[in-house]
Amino acid sequence: MNPVRRPMSLTLRVALLLSAVVAASFLAVGAYLYHTLQRQMAYRDDAELIGKVDQIRRIIAGLPSAAAIAQDQGPLTDTLFGHNDFMLKVSAADGRALLQTSLTSRPLPQVDSVPARRTLTLEDIHDWQPAAGVGRMVRATGMAGNEPVQITLARERSDRLKLLSNYSVDLLLALCGGALLATLLGYVVVRHSMRRLRSVIAKANQIHTSRLNTRLSVQDAPVELREMGEAFNAMLNRLEDGVQRLSGFAADLAHDMRTPVNTLMVETQVALARQRSAEEYQQLLASNLEEYERLARMIENTLFLARVDNAQLALQRVTLDLSAELQRIHDYFEILAEDVGVRLSVDAQPLQADIDPVLLQRAVNNLVANAIRHTPQGGTVALSAHAVPDGIEITVSNSGPGIAPEHLPHIFDRYYRADQARTSGAGLGLSIVRAIMELHGGKISLDSRPGEQTRFSLLFKKI
Template identity: 75%
Template sequence: MSRLGPLSLTLRVALLLSAVSVASFLVVGTYLYQSLARQMSYRDDVELVGKATQIRRILSELPSPQAIVNDARPLTDTLFGHNDFMLKVEAPDGKQLLRTSATSRPLPQVESVPPQRVLTLDDIHDWVPAMGSGRMVRAVGLVGTGEPLQITLAREKSDRLRILRGYGSDMLLALGVGAVLATLLGYAIVRHSMRQLRSVIGKANDITASRLNTRLSLQDAPVELREMGAAFNAMLDRLEDGVQRLSGFAADLAHDMRTPVSTLMVETQVALSRPRTAEEYQTLLASNSEEYERLARMIENTLFLARVDNAQLALKRETLDLRAELQRIHDYFDILADDVGVRFTVESPPLQAEIDPVLLQRAVNNLVSNAIRHTPAGGTVHLSARESDQGVELAVSNTGAGIAPEHLPHIFNRYYRADAARSDHGHSAGLGLSIVRAIMELHGGNIWVESEPGASTVFFLSFRKAKNI
């Protein structure tokens, strides 16, 4: 079996079908056979009782036992056409008055029914002839003069039972043919139904990275395959989305790296075109260093997102004192905010949460640095935390121009910048919010934004409660 490999599904179902049909044929056949056999042996017994009763009546009409010896015909006529019957009539002294033919084996000495009792089916006994089975009855019959005679009427297996045996073997033959037919038909039917599966395989073979838009049509698929087809299509959706994101990602990355690299290149080439003073070189290197920093940050952010995508980043949750964490972030950014004339406040009740501390810091840092950057001088940035129904909710709000509604659905996408034309765009890559979103997905939490153009913007992070994680 193991060398032949697993059986095909078609063959399995076909074999199962034939096993089921053989089993049901057998049960029904056996039942029919047995009920027929019961009926036939009942009729045989009724016939035996009938004949014995008839023989008793004929005896009662005879003038004397001697009449039997003189002419046995009235008695033998009752058995006319029934070669399997044997009739023996004996006088009380044991003298045999009539015997139609010898049985293949001696008859057993069963009880004889007295003359005054009517014969019933209970008076029939079994006996065992040389072949098969037999039935017999013994009864006392009275001749006209009142003399009792012993009647023995026996029968070897009747014609009816022989017919039954034939019926049985016919049935076995039909069963064999039926089983073979059921197997073949089952195989053909299952094979036919499997063609939908083969079409799925055909479609799957057609799919390549550049032809991911193929989908299975599910309208005329059988219900059982519809679910599998839907799963298959959903998998293709995800694959297509993944491949598209990947190629978009690569294109955006190349595009964004091109600007700083060409700036560096041009500046360096210009500087090299003629001799420069040490101060000029210093200025150039300082400007280059900024570009290098930007490149390094971009590469680091891209790598972080790639690692999240490849599920290589393991969460290291710790029970955090959220108020202390937020206070630390506040202290770090406060001087920076002060420099640009922005008021930065923090507010949190004592709260504990199971969060990866490094990732939490990274997410809040991204939101706060965005907020400070988009707040005009004199504005406010507010960082807060509170307990919510789901767990804990952090909010980073800032006053300022806000985000236009048309940008809101896109700001969490990689490389998306709502204000790409702004002068400071050279410092941003559009990766910050997509990193925050990736961090929230890793934690099984949520991120959303509410913005009132011309007034304020609030980013919310919600982490689930520790016990639900």
């Protein structure tokens, strides 16, 4: 089995990256410096060769004849004093050597001699191959009196190259040292900046469902951490909200369930207190049935949402005639609406759509039940279905007080009830409608003008 590899710490990673960047920059600068030095040295060495030949030409020009060169070599050899890497040969027109300092065992190349009248330029300098490295040499003609002599000046550059290679070693060492220092400093600096992150972690560790009101302070944090902190705080807001609603729901659910259970208990106790007639038992059972149904509905709704959450619910789409469906729902609620003095109307085009019939009924039932409940006596609840560019829209609207704007963002949340009076259900109805619409890939929207009208629209997109 592979051992689990821990990812490298961010601090180390940033510090290493930093040192890599520093090392690369050092390397680039070092290479540039090295090449500049190399070029400068080559240029100055060549210029020096020219200078020496000029000097030698002048000395020779001051002599009466070529023979005088051989007689007094002092002034010429003096020009090379202190330069062991130079080699000078002066020969007469017939090739006879007039002067020769220690010459290399390697042959010098046969290069053209610069005529006596022409001044030397850098182009007159040539490479030659001594035992080590590369050398430079020049050949020029000088005039001793009126006799031409051949001046050959060569230079080995091995000491210069050694200097350069020493320099490059020094540069490399400095580079390694600098990169190491940058790594260490980088590590310290990055570690220091990460302190903030640790304080965030410490804060996060304090958070607990019972202490969800803790927030990270983001004002004085650096930008990157501020963004993270804000996202974190927003998440905490949502969590706190959810946990609060959930615990509120637990209390509400317990309360809602207690009422029917208490009723059942009391009625049963009273019934059992003495002998009853069959009719009385029948009555008791009928009344109990209502409470059982209420309880069953609550449990069923909670279960339904849990199943949607766990994606255990499969859609069973059937081609439906929407006007017939709405008419059926209308007929179902008609008596109830009449009882509370609300007029119920249907206005549906003959439309067909592929929708799960059970879920459609459930969604519209929830909306209609809400609408009837929130419509004052004498008001109306209107059901409609019509085609829209995106697909098909079913609306349920009702007159009445409507929903205050502050409730709108939460109205589809689970267990949310705008009116805290316990006349309504558990606050699951609209979240079930929304879940059903999401299952169908549709959308639910709400338009409420308080005091006038509330309209819920279900959009079933074309499939």
